[in-house]
Amino acid sequence: MNQQNIGGSRLLTRLDSDIRKTYDPVDSACLRAERAMQLARLGQFDKAHQEMASLHAGFDRLPTASVSAWICLAEGCIAYFSSLSSAARDKMQRAHAISAAANLTRIRAISAAWLAHMDFAQFDLEATSRHAREALELADPSNLAAISRACLVVGVAYHFANRLDLAQPWFVRSRECASAEGDEATLSAVIYNIAAYRGNHALQNSLFGGDSSEHARQALAGADSTDNLGQWVGITSLDALVPMLRAVIHSVQGEHDKALALYQAHWLDAKRQGLGRLSANYLADMAWCRWNRGDVDGARRDAASAGGNIDPSMHADDRAVAHGRLAQVYRAIGEIDNALQHEGKARESWNVHKRLQARAIELLADLPAPGSPVSPPLRTATC
Numbered sequence: 001m002n003q004q005n006i007g008g009s010r011l012l013t014r015l016d017s018d019i020r021k022t023y024d025p026v027d028s029a030c031l032r033a034e035r036a037m038q039l040a041r042l043g044q045f046d047k048a049h050q051e052m053a054s055l056h057a058g059f060d061r062l063p064t065a066s067v068s069a070w071i072c073l074a075e076g077c078i079a080y081f082s083s084l085s086s087a088a089r090d091k092m093q094r095a096h097a098i099s100a101a102a103n104l105t106r107i108r109a110i111s112a113a114w115l116a117h118m119d120f121a122q123f124d125l126e127a128t129s130r131h132a133r134e135a136l137e138l139a140d141p142s143n144l145a146a147i148s149r150a151c152l153v154v155g156v157a158y159h160f161a162n163r164l165d166l167a168q169p170w171f172v173r174s175r176e177c178a179s180a181e182g183d184e185a186t187l188s189a190v191i192y193n194i195a196a197y198r199g200n201h202a203l204q205n206s207l208f209g210g211d212s213s214e215h216a217r218q219a220l221a222g223a224d225s226t227d228n229l230g231q232w233v234g235i236t237s238l239d240a241l242v243p244m245l246r247a248v249i250h251s252v253q254g255e256h257d258k259a260l261a262l263y264q265a266h267w268l269d270a271k272r273q274g275l276g277r278l279s280a281n282y283l284a285d286m287a288w289c290r291w292n293r294g295d296v297d298g299a300r301r302d303a304a305s306a307g308g309n310i311d312p313s314m315h316a317d318d319r320a321v322a323h324g325r326l327a328q329v330y331r332a333i334g335e336i337d338n339a340l341q342h343e344g345k346a347r348e349s350w351n352v353h354k355r356l357q358a359r360a361i362e363l364l365a366d367l368p369a370p371g372s373p374v375s376p377p378l379r380t381a382t383c
């Protein structure tokens with residue numbers, strides 16, 4: 001994403017204003033940690049780290065529950081938005097435990113919502129549902145941060161299950177809350193996640209049957225919107241995600257030159273930013289692109305690398321796609337035994353994925369609908 005900040009962040013502006021109006025040192029420290037959290041989400045990691053160092057220097061000797069919880073949340077966001085690090089979940093769990101023990105309802109709801117986000121990233125559907133429910137039940141209508149994040153997670157989980165009809169009301173409520181909060185990072189996340197799952201469904205349909213063209217078209221439009229908002233606000237975190245999404249879409253659309261150029265330009269950054277877990281998928285798709293460009297040796301080389309990167313820890317849908325794309329590549333280059341092997345594994349993984357989709361819908365079915373958002377009050381440590 002372009003690093004130019006044209007419009008600025010309304011949430012950061014309001015946090016700055018709240019900090020200036022707050023004279024209690026504990027409340028001020030909580031606001032500063034919340035501000036650092038937002039800086040990390042926007043990609044301003046140096047400023048976020050500086051604020052964290054200052055807060056640790058001021059409160060490590062005499063810790064306060066509210067400050068400690070906010071620090072953990074901020075550090076979790078720094079870890080997640082710099083490299084999608086699994087260490088982020090540990091920080092969110094710590095924030096959740098501290099806020100629950102100290103009866104800090106606002107931050108407990110926010111940390112539960114972020115835990116739901118981390119749970120889904122690790123594909124723990126039961127924990128995702130449990131923490132989303134907790135966030136929605138605890139959050140009052142002014143706790144826009146908790147509601148918008150929890151709604152985003154529920155929407156993404158429904159979209160994963162290929163039920164955009166069920167996801168849309170949750171995405172709408174997430175956008176409403178984020179807009180009222182002035183939280184452009186969440187607005188961008190809503191747009192990106194819808195586009196990313198559109199891209200996933202386009203690729204899956206191209207491999208396992210179904211219409212891919214409409215999903216691909218809308219995914220590309222979502223990628224454009226994500227870039228436009230990121231340029232307006234100045235969001236630079238995880239800036240390899242959108243180019244890699246574009247590469248997938250161009251591959252599905254048969255634009256293999258464009259896809260391969262994007263893969264080659266952004267793959268190293270994508271690995272550094274936490275997308276290494278998708279190595280098999282990207283390498284398999286690069287192999288497909290190379291074969292379609294007439295580079296049989298390159299296709300064979302990338303296919304071998306992709307096969308070596310498939311492991312049981314991958315999500316079932318990712319395994320299915322990697323095997324499915326490799327089956328196509330090996331059929332194209334005439335290695336039928338390899339193609340048949342990958343086709344069988346693709347079917348097995350796809351069946352697991354379909355069962356997980358059904359389980360996600362079952363777990364999310366009775367979540368409480370969030371109320372309409374209201375403007376947030378002046379932030380304090382205990383609200």
